[in-house]
Amino acid sequence: MEANFEQVGKAFIQHYYQAFDTNRAALADLYQGESMLSFEGSQVQGKEAILAKLTTLPFTHVQHQVTSTDCHPTTNGGILVHVCGNLVVDQESDKPPLKYSQTFVLMPLPGGTGWWVFNDIFRLNYG
Amino acid sequence: MEANFEQVGKAFIQHYYQAFDTNRAALADLYQGESMLSFEGSQVQGKEAILAKLTTLPFTHVQHQVTSTDCHPTTNGGILVHVCGNLVVDQESDKPPLKYSQTFVLMPLPGGTGWWVFNDIFRLNYG
Numbered sequence: 105m106e107a108n109f110e111q112v113g114k115a116f117i118q119h120y121y122q123a124f125d126t127n128r129a130a131l132a133d134l135y136q137g138e139s140m141l142s143f144e145g146s147q148v149q150g151k152e153a154i155l156a157k158l159t160t161l162p163f164t165h166v167q168h169q170v171t172s173t174d175c176h177p178t179t180n181g182g183i184l185v186h187v188c189g190n191l192v193v194d195q196e197s198d199k200p201p202l203k204y205s206q207t208f209v210l211m212p213l214p215g216g217t218g219w220w221v222f223n224d225i226f227r228l229n230y231g
Numbered sequence: 232m233e234a235n236f237e238q239v240g241k242a243f244i245q246h247y248y249q250a251f252d253t254n255r256a257a258l259a260d261l262y263q264g265e266s267m268l269s270f271e272g273s274q275v276q277g278k279e280a281i282l283a284k285l286t287t288l289p290f291t292h293v294q295h296q297v298t299s300t301d302c303h304p305t306t307n308g309g310i311l312v313h314v315c316g317n318l319v320v321d322q323e324s325d326k327p328p329l330k331y332s333q334t335f336v337l338m339p340l341p342g343g344t345g346w347w348v349f350n351d352i353f354r355l356n357y358g
Contacts, residue, residue: 172272176269176274178309179307179336180307182307184334186334188332205315207311209305222305227313227332229330229332
C-alpha cells in the first residue's frame with residue numbers, strides 16, 4: 105500500500121470537521137464540479153449545489169466527535185476515508201449524541217498541491 | 232451521474248451479506264490480489280489474507296440487517312457503496328443489536344462480466 109495515505113486521510117478529516125463545525129462555507133474549496141454529496145439520502149453534484157446543501161442544513165451549531173478513521177489507497181491514486189463518530193447538534197448536550205458515519209473519496213489536485221473530494225456520503229446511524 | 236451504479240451497488244450488497252451470513256468462504260470470489268480489507272482497524276491485503284480474516288472472525292452466526300445503502304459512481308469507473316445497519320451476532324437476540332457501517336469500492340471485471348471489491352472497510356459504530 106502507498107506511503108502517506110493514512111496521514112493525508114487523517115489530516116483531511118481533522119481539517120474537514122473543524123471547518124464544518126466553525127465555518128461551513130469554507131468547505132466549498134474542497135469540492136469541484138464533478139464532486140458528489142449524499143447527505144441522509146439526498147444526492148447533489150457540483151461545488152455550488154454541495155455548498156448550498158451544506159450551508160442550509162437544519163441545524164446551526166454542530167460538533168463532530170470522531171471515534172474511528174480508516175484510510176485506504178483506492179483506484180486511480182485516490183484515498184478512501186471512512187469515519188464513525190458522534191454528532192452533537194445545537195448544544196443538545198442533555199441528549200445522547202447521534203451516531204453517524206461518513207465516507208470520502210479524495211483525489212489529488214494537479215501538481216500535488218492538495219486533495220479534493222470526489223465523493224462524500226453522510227448517514228446518521230440509527231441502526 | 233452514470234446509469235446503473237445504484238442498481239449494481241444494491242445488488243452487490245444483497246449478495247455480499249447473504250454470502251457473509253450463510254457461506255462466508257464464498258466471499259473469496261469477490262476479492263483479488265489488490266483488494267484491501269480493514270475490519271475493526273485490522274488491515275489486510277489480497278484475496279487469501281482477506282478470506283483468512285473473514286473466516287476466522289470471533290463469531291459463528293451473524294445476521295446483517297441493512298438500514299441504508301448509498302451508492303456513488305467514483306473515479307476510474309468504480310462504484311462507492313456506503314452501508315449502515317444492525318449486526319446480530321451468535322443469536323444474541325435478547326441483546327440490542329450492534330450498529331455497524333461498511334464501505335466498498337467496486338471495480339468492473341474485464342469484459343463487463345461483473346465487479347470485484349477493491350476496498351472494504353468495516354466498523355462497529357459504538358459512537
